[in-house]
Amino acid sequence: MHNNFSTPPASSTSIRPARGRPREFDRQAALAAATRLFWIKGYEATSIADLTETMGIGTKSLYAAFGSKDELYAEALKYYYTTYEGLVWTRFRKAATAREAALAFLQDSAIAMTGGDLDLPHGCMATLATVGSEGHSELGELMRATRAGGFDILKARFDRAKSDGDLEATADTTKLARFVQTVQSGMAIRARDGADRDELHAVAEIALSGWDHITGNIDHRMQGKA
Amino acid sequence: MHNNFSTPPASSTSIRPARGRPREFDRQAALAAATRLFWIKGYEATSIADLTETMGIGTKSLYAAFGSKDELYAEALKYYYTTYEGLVWTRFRKAATAREAALAFLQDSAIAMTGGDLDLPHGCMATLATVGSEGHSELGELMRATRAGGFDILKARFDRAKSDGDLEATADTTKLARFVQTVQSGMAIRARDGADRDELHAVAEIALSGWDHITGNIDHRMQGKA
DNA sequence: TCCTTTATGCAGTGATCGATGCATAAATCG
DNA sequence: CGATTTATGCATCGATCACTGCATAAAGGA
Incomplete structure (x- = not known):
């Protein structure tokens, strides 16, 4: 609400509504703060005034360092992805089977979308930015x-599973990947609407509980089911 | 894009950039047009200028008829729901079993979210409005x-299915309804991203293909990794 | 120490936001 | 026909949008 000048550090030699060059700001920290704000509010609803306040820098410094609001958002989205990508894809990559990979992806998404171990904003920044990108075709x-990237990774893993033999040759990996991607997108909406981690975990579990039936493996591996 | 004044009916006595009272506008038609615009662009990105152009009325008339942008959006959301609700819930209500109901809901959602029989905007107006409602707590x-309503309907149907006997008494209807709701929300994202009807139909099919497995095992944790 | 560089706060740019006052003229009624 | 009502186009409001010019003063090189 207020800037930091309302309660100055008192021990400071100069009270610092001063004009000159106070201190070089931490670009990465400022970018992280901007990312968080864009993540929470979305592109359109976040104003430059919001950003400068949150980032703790002046308007001029923002434009000198990041160019424009569009460029800052693009960089924030990149920062978001590179910083938090591991939260969702690490276990996925280590998983032995396609099913375990998909489950890990959805489970870890459930965790990440409800704040992770840190205090992250809920929901997926890329998914929730769907609306409001009109008129900003480049950012859109x-x-x-960014969203399409998730699908590609999923499909590639499922295709590999066909070679590995843990997915039937008849399985439609495109549809499978689309399904998993769709569930994750829905989880982002639910998370933003206040869904807690347990709910999203349950969704992940249910989504893949019919995996063998979905993929066609049921004919060969699930014969004697209870 | 253009209003109807660009090609006047030619038989008109005056060419009508006139000042006075031209004709009483159709409130319902104007509301329908506003709804469509909000649906496509979202609340924040839709300006009053956009609205007056699309609705074919003047600024004063808009405020006289609808009060404010907020009130217009609220009325548009209500119009959206009452007008298109049937597209998604009609077959659902007629379905004999919980599974058929859920499948009908997701299948008809797939159709509605890709334009339906008419030329509707893609995606769900209520779902896609998740972000951008910051600072408009009342609208939010x-x-x-509106979104929560879908969950309630689903859960009520699943609860009834328990009495009817087509769902196990141990089935967790809350989790089940959350799952279906989540899939539908994800479909809205996918639809806005360009997914076609076939893709969404495939998602609906996959989501419920493991239904018997899902509903039978939901309480006593899944046992089945291969 | 002096000079150049550089990041800053502040004021202000034109544009657009949601919303409103006003004169006008079609419709309505006596 | 004449008086009243009413919906309109237009101009404009203050606020806020993304963005920039300017004077200032700290940091860095000589």
């Missing part, structure tokens, strides 16, 4: 590409 | 309530 395309 | 609550 960037967001779309 | 309205949207949230």
